[in-house]
Amino acid sequence: MITLKRLGTAVAMTALLATGALAEGLYAPNLAYRTGPFAATGIPLMNGQKDYMELLNARDGGIGGILIDFDECETGYSTEKGVECYEKTKGQAIVTQPWSTGITLQVLPKTNVDQIPILAPGYGFSPMADGKVFQWAFNIPLSYWDGASILLKYLEEQGDLSGKKIAFLHLDHPFGKEPLPFMEQEAEKKGFELLPIPVGLKEMQNQSAQWLQIRRERPDYVIMWGWGAMNAGAITEAVKTKFPMENMLGVWWAGHDADLKLVGEDGRGYKSVSWSFPNPDAPIMADLKTHVVDPGKTQSDAEEMSGVFYSRGLVISMILGEGIRVAQEHAGTPEITPADLRWGLENLDITEARLEELGMTGMVPPFKTSCANHTGHSGGWILEWDGAKFVKATNLIMPDAEAIAPLEAQAAKDYAEANAPWPANDACQM
CATH class of the missing domain: 3.40.50.2300 (Response regulator)
Known part of the structure; x- marks a missing residue:
């Protein structure tokens, strides 16, 4: 006032x-x-x-x-x-x-x-x-570094990341590349293998090559840094290739209800970090x-x-x-x-x-x-798709300030x- x-x-x-x-x-x-x-x-x-x-x-x-x-x-x-x-x-x-x-x-x-x-x-x-x-x-x-930190903290709660392989499926655009410096730093520190997989603007709706690589590499997790048509394309490909949806997570721009409604129940378990609800x-x-x-x-x-x-x-x-x-x-x-x-x-x-x-x-x-x-x-929440809508799957998770600030x-x-x-x-x- x-x-x-x-x-x-x-x-x-x-x-x-x-x-x-x-x-x-x-x-x-x-x-x-x-x-x-x-x-x-x-x-x-x-x-x-x-x-x-x-x-x-x-x-x-x-x-x-x-x-x-x-x-x-x-x-x-x-x-x-x-x-x-x-x-x-x-x-x-x-x-x-x-x-x-x-x-x-x-x-x-x-x-x-x-x-x-x-x-x-x-x-x-x-x-x-x-x-x-x-x-x-x-x-x-x-x-974005906060978001990447929250996703990694959530995954660490599921088990030690040392020796794990994380595919980083990202839009080949400044937005998609933005988290890489932090992800690379954390991969070296925590001992996991980071596998960047770019998706070009012309490939957003046809990611067959990217998902062939994911099938071949067999990562423990896929973190998706996508936007627009890329997200819908990735989610439908994940379902088609039977990638375990509970091991696929996205940035807050990859947590759009309409994208998950395309696959409905088959998308159950997919997660997205979010600072809004x-x-x-x-x-x-x-x-x-x-x-x-x-x-x-x-x-x-x-x-x-x-x-x-x-x-x-x-x-x-x-x-x-x-x-x-x-x-x-x-x-x-x-x-x-x-x-x-x-x-x-x-x-x-x-x-x-x-x-x-x-x-x-x-x-x-x-x-x-x-x-x-x-x-x-x-800080942010992890949202999870329950087959029909996103629900809060965690309490608030704070980013790792000590890792991000320097x-x-x-x-x-x-x-x-x-x-x-x-x-x-x-x-x-x-």
């Missing part, structure tokens, strides 16, 4: 909104991908994100008395189009949401010059966690029905809204919304700048109590950010040196 000291500003802004003088509101564009080879997974995420902002605008009059202009610029998941969207939107935007590791890597140096925050929840370049080096980039609430009984879902669904403001439907990815879209926009709210309180005005939002994203404290206030209990783990910690490292620091240092002169936040102490 805006404090009493700042209430006058909020009231004044609300009055201006009533006259239409600020009809655009705060511009928070989303570099969406509702088309292209990844559309099936992009659409529920974009719908969840947009519906959350529609809810805030309809129910609350926006955030702090100012509407949120949640425009979309379609990229089709193309890095080239994504950079074009960034250039098109950055002038008035308080944030950029690239929605691709490839796009994120391209715009990362630009944001130092443009001084606009990158918000890349659960994706992007893992060393962005180091806020001292990457002062304008945020991959809240988990990095749908809660149909959460108060926010009732509010969405009243303020967004019933008035016809959504592009979603009941089946999609019950799924993991729609729920994750809600969580992602909640993170942005909370960043805006915190920034407004600090700046003393609802009409914040990109620099204000950066401060807000660096000072998030999403506690269980705050999640209850937001009507989102159980939908994301608690996390906290700082000027040095731009990820939050929230790798983050070294990779951030290497990046800064390779892109010198690279401005750092030397004033940040925590």
